[in-house]
Amino acid sequence: MSRLRALLGLIKGDPRADRVVPPSGFTAQLTVLSAAAMAFLAVFALALSLASGRLAERWGTELAQTSTIRISAPPGQVERQTEAVLEVLRTTPGVALARPLDAAEQRALLEPWFGPDLPVESLPIPQLVEVIETASGYDSEGLRLRLRAEAPGAVLDDHTRWRRPLIAAAERLRALGVVSILLIAMAVAAMVTLAASAALAANAQVIGVLRLVGARDVYIARAFVRRFTLRALTGAAGGTALGMAAVALLPDASAAGGFLTGLGFAGWAWLVPLAIPVFAALVAFLATRNAALRALKGFT
Amino acid sequence: MIELRDVSYSYGGDALLSDIDLALAPGSFHFLTGPSGAGKTTLLKLCYLELRATRGEVHAFGRDAAALGRDGVAQVRRRVGLVHQDCRFLDHLSVAENVALPLVVSGQDAPERRAELDELLRWVGLHRRRDALPPELSGGERQRAALARAVIMAPDVILADEPTGNLDWEMSLRLLTLLVELNRMGKAILVATHDLNLIRQAKAQVAARVLRIRDRQLQVAGADL
Structure with a gap:
């Protein structure tokens, strides 16, 4: 409770106490500008991280629930082997739905490569069977063995081969986004520490006078801490607003655009960047307080 | 209220003050005199804890200064009024x-x-x-x-370091009158000055003790003042 009161007191401030340290225009502007730039970058890092997370989750859930069986057999045997595959699937625990793709669906799959009006019926194209799993999934090794016995031309593709590296790549992108945000926070802390240290050094005489009239270190530090916290908050709020506007102006997500057009926030995730100014202010608060108390120990 | 017991202060190996004993009791009025560089300002700084004695004990309001942290020093300074020659304003x-x-x-x-x-x-x-x-x-x-x-x-104690150094005689007397008024209220006053006329004028109004720093030691000034 006392910490909350202290924080509220810090935000509310004391105009008379604030005036004891003279204003420093140039460093103030630099701090605001740097905080704005860092917040702008943090918005993009956050967008990257959240979009990668969404992608990994989507790939993980969508692809994990589906698989395909490809049946390559001489023309006279395709229909029989398809029936055998469907029979095997009907009696396989963990399979929710299995259906052979019809000619129109197979044509649609090939259309991006061969164009429209492809005579699917006249080509030796394998028959595809789409398999939808239940939540618990099926035993893929067991299914492969049964398919080999019942339908020698059937090959099970459970997407694992290419799903795993995609998900791993998306998760690494997400981790990179988080690391970027942490690095940005560290850069803000370093920048505020440097600016606060410069301000403390420039105000050595003021600090000397304050000490002589009985000011405690905490009081002197508070005058600097509040100032730098508010500067970081102001700058980061501006940078965040600009960053969010820039993300909002990115093209909408589309299948043709792939991952890049989906780089943004979705739904409630638009609220997440609003935490950036608060986080920047917290980082500035801790960095200034630490720098001020350490520097004040060095003053006689 | 402020007491220095057998205090010495050295800087860079050179002794500036040796074996100083001084007690600023309520209602006391002390003048501290001596040539420039004798250590008057150093002695005042020891009294308001800007410097730490290299030997001996400094007690402020019953507390050992050596045991005080920075917050403790701040508390002491709230009970000590300081007047510097250069005033030190913001x-x-x-x-x-x-x-x-x-x-x-x-x-x-x-x-x-x-x-x-x-x-x-x-x-x-x-x-x-x-x-x-x-x-x-x-x-x-x-x-x-x-x-x-x-x-x-x-404050209980007022320390003044050459408070009339930049003043004409009329203004010096006015400031002295204010200090004497404060002393009559029970404040302990210590004024470091080389203005002997001011000291003589003060002694006509108040029972002031005059101390002199000579050869790094504190002496009570006598009739040779």
């Missing part, structure tokens, strides 16, 4: 704000204390200059503002 604050500074930093800047501030500014004759900035003040006005700042916390 030039971006008005006279009234500078005088009120000890109240602000100690969190005692309540509205009811504003009336005390007005009264104090009137007492030192600066009520019409309350909104002026320190660089706009004359030497005498600066010294009086420094005295007002030194007493606003109603």
Whole structure:
């Protein structure tokens, strides 16, 4: 409770106490500008991280629930082997739905490569069977063995081969986004520490006078801490607003655009960047307080 | 209230003060004299704990200064009023704000204390200059503002380092009158000065003890003053 009161007191401030340290225009502007730039970058890092997370989750859930069986057999045997595959699937625990793709669906799959009006019926194209799993999934090794016995031309593709590296790549992108945000926070802390240290050094005489009239270190530090916290908050709020506007102006997500057009926030995730100014202010608060108390120990 | 027992102070291997014994009791009035560089300012700094004795003990309001942290030193300084020759103001604050500074930093800047501030500014004759900035003040006005700042916390001890160094004789007498008034209120006063005329004038008004630093040691000045 006392910490909350202290924080509220810090935000509310004391105009008379604030005036004891003279204003420093140039460093103030630099701090605001740097905080704005860092917040702008943090918005993009956050967008990257959240979009990668969404992608990994989507790939993980969508692809994990589906698989395909490809049946390559001489023309006279395709229909029989398809029936055998469907029979095997009907009696396989963990399979929710299995259906052979019809000619129109197979044509649609090939259309991006061969164009429209492809005579699917006249080509030796394998028959595809789409398999939808239940939540618990099926035993893929067991299914492969049964398919080999019942339908020698059937090959099970459970997407694992290419799903795993995609998900791993998306998760690494997400981790990179988080690391970027942490690095940005560290850069803000370093920048505020440097600016606060410069301000403390420039105000050595003021600090000397304050000490002589009985000011405690905490009081002197508070005058600097509040100032730098508010500067970081102001700058980061501006940078965040600009960053969010820039993300909002990115093209909408589309299948043709792939991952890049989906780089943004979705739904409630638009609220997440609003935490950036608060986080920047917290980082500035801790960095200034630490720098001020350490520097004040060095003053006689 | 402030007591130095067998205190020595060295800087860079050179002894500046040796075997100093001094007690600033309530209602006492001391002058500290001696040639320039004798160590008057150093002795005052030991009294308000800006310097730490290299040997001996300094006690402030019953507390051993060596055991005090920075917050403890701040607490002591709230009970000690300081008047420097160069005044040491914050030039971006008005006279009234500078005088009120000890109240602000100690969190005692309540509205009811504003009336005390007005009264104090009137007492030192600066009520019409309350909104002026320190660089706009004359030497005498600066010294009086420094005295007002030194007493606003109603300190028990007032230490003044060459408070009349930049003043003409008339203004010096005015400042001395203020110090004598404070002493009659029970404050312990220690004034470091090389102005012997001021000391003689003060002795006519108050029972002041005159101390002199000679050869790094503190002596009671006699008739040779």
